[in-house]
Amino acid sequence: MGIEGPFWRAIAVYRVASLVYAAVLLAQNRGYEHPAAGWTVIGVMTLWTAGTAWAYAVPALRRWPLLGLDLLITLGCLLASPYVEGARQSEPGTLPVPATWIAGPVLAWAVHGGRRAGAVAAAAVAGGDLWLRLRAPGVPLQVNGAVLLFLAGVVVGHVARLARQAEERMQRAVEMEAAQRERERLARDIHDSVLQVLALVQRRGQRLGGEAAELGRLAGEQEAALRQLVAGPAAGGHPSGLTDLRSPLLRLAGPGVTVSTPATPVLLTAEAAREVTAAVKAALDNVRAHCGEGARAWVLAEEGEEEGKSVVTVSVRDDGPGMPAGRLAEARAEGRLGVAESIRGRIARLGGHATVTAVPGQGTEIELTLPTRP
Structure with a gap:
């Protein structure tokens, strides 16, 4: 050498x-x-x-x-x-x-x-x-x-x-940096061309219905797969032993669900990434169960700071009918603990918190915030 x-x-x-x-x-x-x-x-x-x-x-x-x-x-x-x-x-x-x-x-x-x-x-x-x-x-x-x-x-x-x-x-660092630069370049080119076309086909297919709706669904699946491919290495593939949260989140994308993640890895422990992904899945299940077939959901992951600490924030927003005030408390009293345990409980165990904002007729937003080192 x-x-x-x-x-x-x-x-x-x-x-x-x-x-x-x-x-x-x-x-x-x-x-x-x-x-x-x-x-x-x-x-x-x-x-x-x-x-x-x-x-x-x-x-x-x-x-x-x-x-x-x-x-x-x-x-x-x-x-x-x-x-x-x-x-x-x-x-x-x-x-x-x-x-x-x-x-x-x-x-x-x-x-x-x-x-x-x-x-x-x-x-x-x-x-x-x-x-x-x-x-x-x-x-x-x-x-x-x-x-x-x-x-x-x-x-x-x-x-x-x-x-x-x-x-x-x-040498490994140089190779990873070169690979990351090439991946970012490909991601920009693909986003400016292929991904936008697939998203357009998905929207138009849903509006036209019939066979066009099936074509739109397939386009949405390919868009999600392509976004995951250009996002970076698979979960757990980082030298630090941490998991890139982007990979499991991007796998949740599909017809009616749009996932947006940063260009750089969002690194969490394997347990934290697994629990956050499960909480997001529970939120999307609620959208499908309570907002109807035509409802759309948007998942956004980002990194930032809260009270001087590095945190990861994942929000799940839908365009459904929203919830009246006090609905979550009623559901908890009835023994329906989907939001209380599947979402808030998971994030609380990681040292974070979850907030739910719902306005009747304007959809619901669930925001999950947790420290990068739970």
């Missing part, structure tokens, strides 16, 4: 710098007891440094065979130190011939495989380093190098894994 490129370049720079450091140490110590062998090790390190700088720059070559070979060559150079240094290996402060170059494969394993892979490579290299120190008589055992190798492997692996995850999330 693109985010890994800087990590591999940094490892290449580290290898070159540590190679120069190892060569300087060998020169300062005049090649130890076996200069030819020492410079041969430096030559192998030089060739492998150049090879890995090229190989790790090619994403297709960043595989476990190359990483395993990298670790083996590094261990070979490390374990050649006793022969090169001879008796001088026991002198205080003497480093192995590769010196800090041995951390190269640890960093490579960490970038490629994460924390665990970095720790495994660190264990292998640190084991070789500790074995050399145990073989040196009279030299106190020092574990500083092993500890630093483990820290480098774990920390670099963790950072590399976080960087990959951040890149993946960024």
